[in-house]
Amino acid sequence: MTDHTPPPASTSRRGLLSMLAGLGACAATGGSFVFRYLLPKPAVAEPQRMYVGQLSELPVGASRLFRAPSGEGYLLTRTVDGVVAFNETCPHLGCKVHWQRDERQFFCPCHGGAFDAEGRPTAGPPKDEDTPLAELELAVVGDAIYALVPV
Numbered sequence: 001m002t003d004h005t006p007p008p009a010s011t012s013r014r015g016l017l018s019m020l021a022g023l024g025a026c027a028a029t030g031g032s033f034v035f036r037y038l039l040p041k042p043a044v045a046e047p048q049r050m051y052v053g054q055l056s057e058l059p060v061g062a063s064r065l066f067r068a069p070s071g072e073g074y075l076l077t078r079t080v081d082g083v084v085a086f087n088e089t090c091p092h093l094g095c096k097v098h099w100q101r102d103e104r105q106f107f108c109p110c111h112g113g114a115f116d117a118e119g120r121p122t123a124g125p126p127k128d129e130d131t132p133l134a135e136l137e138l139a140v141v142g143d144a145i146y147a148l149v150p151v
């Protein structure tokens with residue numbers, strides 16, 4: 001003959017509390033993993049559009065420095081073909097390049113590195129290593145110049 005009597009109430013309550021405690025522990029440890037997959041990923045910072053000057057105030061051959069929100073400096077330079085912006089940091093060992101208007105080139109005084117108006121290496125270690133200047137994307141809207149800058 002089988003015993004069909006229910007377990008004592010205290011045993012049933014203990015079992016329920018034990019099960020709830022187990023669920024709570026699972027939620028505490030595994031819940032964060034589950035939420036990582038359920039919640040949307042944090043957005044990666046997109047480049048930011050930044051006003052950097054007026055085309056009419058930058059004659060052909062002129063160059064001036066501006067800083068991105070990250071602190072990096074860029075040389076905004078007007079060439080016969082348009083306007084460009086290159087990072088002022090030399091890709092060789094990190095010295096600062098500057099624009100030489102008469103030679104129409106960017107020059108790095110540390111080791112004699114040189115770059116043409118398109119940022120291509122033409123002399124010194126950057127030419128040997130074939131490392132151009134890093135360029136920023138620009139947009140000209142009317143007379144206004146905007147750069148897509150890293151933030």
Ligand code: FES
Pocket residue numbers: 090091092093094095108109110111112113124125126
């Ligand atoms: S750091 Fe510019 S050429 Fe060496």
